[in-house]
Structures are given as C-alpha cells and as structure tokens.
Amino acid sequence: MADAKAKPAAGKAKSKGRKVWQRYEKKGDSVERKNKSCPKCGQGTFLANHKSRLYCGKCHYTIFESPKEKKE
Numbered sequence: 001m002a003d004a005k006a007k008p009a010a011g012k013a014k015s016k017g018r019k020v021w022q023r024y025e026k027k028g029d030s031v032e033r034k035n036k037s038c039p040k041c042g043q044g045t046f047l048a049n050h051k052s053r054l055y056c057g058k059c060h061y062t063i064f065e066s067p068k069e070k071k072e
C-alpha cells in the first residue's frame with residue numbers, strides 16, 4: 001500500500017489573462033464622450049466602464065458605482 005501518487009489531471013484548459021484596457025473608442029483626434037472623464041487626468045482621459053465601477057487606465061483611478069445601497 002504505497003501507491004499514493006496523485007495523477008495530474010489531463011485536459012485542463014489554460015486560463016488566458018483578460019485584457020483590461022480594451023474599451024477606448026478613438027476616432028481620429030476626437031474621442032467620443034460617452035464615458036466619464038477622469039477627475040485626476042482631466043477631460044482627455046476617460047474611464048473604462050466595468051460592471052460596477054469606472055476605471056482609469058492611466059492613473060488607475062477607480063470609481064465604484066453601486067446601483068443601490070451605499071450612500072456617500
């Protein structure tokens with residue numbers, strides 16, 4: 001009774017890293033103003049829209065938006 005070697009699970013898919021910087025809509029020199037601009041970087045930088053937060057890819061500023069509860 002000395003057969004306690006664990007077998008490696010085969011067929012495991014590798015998890016790819018997600019792209020964090022993805023939603024930037026630049027059209028020529030002008031940027032569409034659909035997202036909020038970063039309060040730190042100014043109006044030239046926009047926040048990426050995530051599920052429940054806005055994220056600035058430049059200064060990593062994050063605004064958490066809770067749909068309900070949490071009042072500031």
Ligand SMILES: [Zn+2]
Binds near residue numbers: 038042057058060
């Ligand atoms: Zn910023």
